[in-house]
Amino acid sequence: MEVDLINREICYSEFYEKYLVKNKICMLSKSFTDSWPCRKHWVDNEVPNWENLLEGYGEAEVPVANCGEAYFDSHSKSNWTLTDFITYIKEYRKKNYSTEMPCLYLKDWHLFKNFHGSEGMYETPIYFSVDWLNEYWIQGNKDDYRFVYIGPQGSWTPLHADVYGSFSWSANVVGKKRWIFFPPGEELKLKSLLGISSLPRDLGEIDLSSMKIAYFDLIQNAGEIVFVPSGWFHQVWNLEDTISINHNWFNGANVNYIYKGLGKASKEIEDEVSGYGTTLDTEQLEIFLDKEIRDFLRFILRNLVIRVPVTGCARINTIVM
Known part of the structure; x- marks a missing residue:
């Protein structure tokens, strides 16, 4: 290919x-x-x-x-x-x-x-x-x-x-x-x-x-x-x-992959830890996953910040809704 x-x-x-x-x-x-x-x-x-x-x-x-x-x-x-x-x-x-x-x-x-x-x-x-x-x-x-x-x-x-x-x-x-x-x-x-x-x-x-x-x-x-x-x-x-x-x-084109990726990582950690007979709460999960990335994604979703390209060469615009 x-x-x-x-x-x-x-x-x-x-x-x-x-x-x-x-x-x-x-x-x-x-x-x-x-x-x-x-x-x-x-x-x-x-x-x-x-x-x-x-x-x-x-x-x-x-x-x-x-x-x-x-x-x-x-x-x-x-x-x-x-x-x-x-x-x-x-x-x-x-x-x-x-x-x-x-x-x-x-x-x-x-x-x-x-x-x-x-x-x-x-x-x-x-x-x-x-x-x-x-x-x-x-x-x-x-x-x-x-x-x-x-x-x-x-x-x-x-x-x-x-x-x-x-x-x-x-x-x-x-x-x-x-x-x-x-x-x-x-x-x-x-x-x-x-x-x-x-x-x-x-x-x-x-x-x-x-x-x-x-x-x-x-x-x-x-x-x-x-x-x-x-x-x-x-x-x-x-x-x-x-x-x-x-x-x-990442940006608006792949932020959905990021959010899914974090969810998958959370589940993998939970599954691995549960194999040892214990569980993790949200605070403990954030020790394993980068807390600031998770906070950043929550910020994006909460504020519905959408950044999109403008038609035309080499021009970028930001729209806040």
Whole structure:
């Protein structure tokens, strides 16, 4: 199955209706990132410019995942300095990505929250700019859902759907990724086709082409941006040393997925805890689920705030009813 590649700017309203409302995957060409400063400062001859990253952020504390150690449906993590991680990745590359060394992946680094002015390294594409989640979160410097990922060749992310049913977008600053996507519901076929009770973490050894299942197999090159719709399970591999910028976000096009996602997460937690012979009240559930996200969704529903695009290119309006 082919993924739509958008090579030129289209009207916001067209993108909103064709991709956001329809929850449809697509990819933006590198022309949308050619002017980003990070594609010059973080890149040298089409490979990561480690020295520039060290100069700007070397002492930063960063979360590093071990791709060889499972932790629930993800990988185990520990905190490093960026200097130590880049020292590791240089050595790993020097040894030709030897299996004698662990395969590590810097993930979910809040660079733009923690380093004032670093937001100028890129520009969120207009199609993803109506972002209720980060607009709300960044106020008061609470937190954000804007991340930098740095992974060597061979690093990967297990099969998953993004948090709470959010949209996400992922831009390759440098490097190459492979993605496998399943439209919502198709991932469930893996259980019956493989005769397993839970979804596999790693699709690497599974021949999907021989199965009656809908999926997309996508290569993302440097500069390209992938739009990940709500509820689409996906797995990602770095085919080269890669740096990417990722946002999780939502707006009026997918807020229903978010609300359902929170409800599903609540039930999963309740079911898991009840297995131990106890129950949770609302206050206890909010300890497990992010209370501020739940409060934010209640705020939206209570006040019926509707944000919609206006017909015409690159124009956005806000209507409060």
